Amino acid sequence: MLSCAHTASPGTPPGLRCGIGVARPSALGMPKRMESSELGVESADAIAHLNLLVRLVRNGEINLDQLDELVAPLPKPVIDVKDLVQRVVALPNDPAAQREAMVDEVKASLLEGGVDLSSENISRVVKAMLAVPREEFLPPWARDFAYLPYALNIGSRQTISQPFVVALMAMAATIPPGAAVLDVGTGSGYGAAVLSMLADTVVTIEIKTKLARDAEQQFSALGFRNITTVIGDGFAGVPAFAPFDVILVAAAASQVPQPLVEQLKPGGRLIMPLGPDPENEHLVMLTKQPDGTLRQVTLGPVQFVPLTGSGARA
Numbered sequence: 001m002l003s004c005a006h007t008a009s010p011g012t013p014p015g016l017r018c019g020i021g022v023a024r025p026s027a028l029g030m031p032k033r034m035e036s037s038e039l040g041v042e043s044a045d046a047i048a049h050l051n052l053l054v055r056l057v058r059n060g061e062i063n064l065d066q067l068d069e070l071v072a073p074l075p076k077p078v079i080d081v082k083d084l085v086q087r088v089v090a091l092p093n094d095p096a097a098q099r100e101a102m103v104d105e106v107k108a109s110l111l112e113g114g115v116d117l118s119s120e121n122i123s124r125v126v127k128a129m130l131a132v133p134r135e136e137f138l139p140p141w142a143r144d145f146a147y148l149p150y151a152l153n154i155g156s157r158q159t160i161s162q163p164f165v166v167a168l169m170a171m172a173a174t175i176p177p178g179a180a181v182l183d184v185g186t187g188s189g190y191g192a193a194v195l196s197m198l199a200d201t202v203v204t205i206e207i208k209t210k211l212a213r214d215a216e217q218q219f220s221a222l223g224f225r226n227i228t229t230v231i232g233d234g235f236a237g238v239p240a241f242a243p244f245d246v247i248l249v250a251a252a253a254s255q256v257p258q259p260l261v262e263q264l265k266p267g268g269r270l271i272m273p274l275g276p277d278p279e280n281e282h283l284v285m286l287t288k289q290p291d292g293t294l295r296q297v298t299l300g301p302v303q304f305v306p307l308t309g310s311g312a313r314a
């Protein structure tokens with residue numbers, strides 16, 4: 001059955017078991033709201049059902065009107081399955097064209113927030129996202145949904161961040177060519193792959209062994225040669241590769257891990273979701289000053305999966 005831990009507001013497109021909400025930028029490109037939007041596809045049956053609906057419509061075995069009948073028997077669906085299937089089947093067949101559609105949607109959100117899309121920084125992020133095959137970092141059942149603007153379940157009770165959030169974090173980081181980047185929370189590996197197109201080297205650390213191994217295998221299979229994957233608690237950073245120009249953390253905590261601050265170069269930026277609890281999180285950008293102190297800018301409200309390990313909230 002379909003369940004939803006965080007019900008999306010009416011009209012909000014559904015996400016697929018996401019830990020990160022749907023972000024929309026406000027002025028200066030910062031999200032003015034981020035709504036958790038989950039299609040809690042918790043069971044294998046529900047996943048199979050969803051994939052089947054997509055296949056049936058794609059193959060012309062049923063039409064969209066008939067979807068109503070097939071969706072109706074689901075017990076109290078909290079997401080609009082029909083809308084979701086409709087969106088998937090409306091996507092172009094070619095993954096490259098799907099990627100362009102995804103990036104266009106990200107750009108539209110940025111534009112809506114008043115962001116100047118002509119900046120070199122944004123062009124580089126857009127180019128990187130156009131180059132990375134998001135579907136290759138997803139489990140088979142989720143691939144149909146790779147280019148929709150949602151966070152998705154990747155197994156191990158974790159998520160791949162939604163494309164807009166990946167763009168927002170990379171954009172805020174302003175990664176200069178030649179940069180050394182630390183990515184905490186490898187997850188699917190997609191975020192690290194995007195960062196690797198912008199930086200000289202990326203070290204990505206993941207606490208869940210299976211996720212780290214799967215991502216590492218994909219980096220190798222897809223030819224991402226400047227990414228080093230480490231299995232461990234990202235709270236401690238990766239001192240052997242420090243210092244870093246940029247550190248991105250894709251899981252939320254109540255405080256910035258001190259080892260990460262120490263592993264950041266002066267002038268470097270650390271982007272992470274911070275807050276006392278999941279209902280009160282903000283994406284923040286911290287810039288390390290020459291005297292070692294941090295200057296903090298809040299980018300907007302978010303909801304991420306929690307940082308586990310030593311930096312987990314009490």
Ligand SMILES: C[S@@+](CC[C@H](N)C(=O)[O-])C[C@H]1O[C@@H](n2cnc3c(N)ncnc32)[C@H](O)[C@@H]1O
Nearest residue numbers: 160185187188190191206207233234307308309
């Ligand atoms: C939102 S997901 C990451 C999404 C990822 N950037 C992607 O593109 O798929 C957050 C990840 O952080 C990992 N994580 C949580 N706590 C961690 C820790 N202390 N150290 C390393 N990874 C951690 C989770 O296991 C999860 O895979």
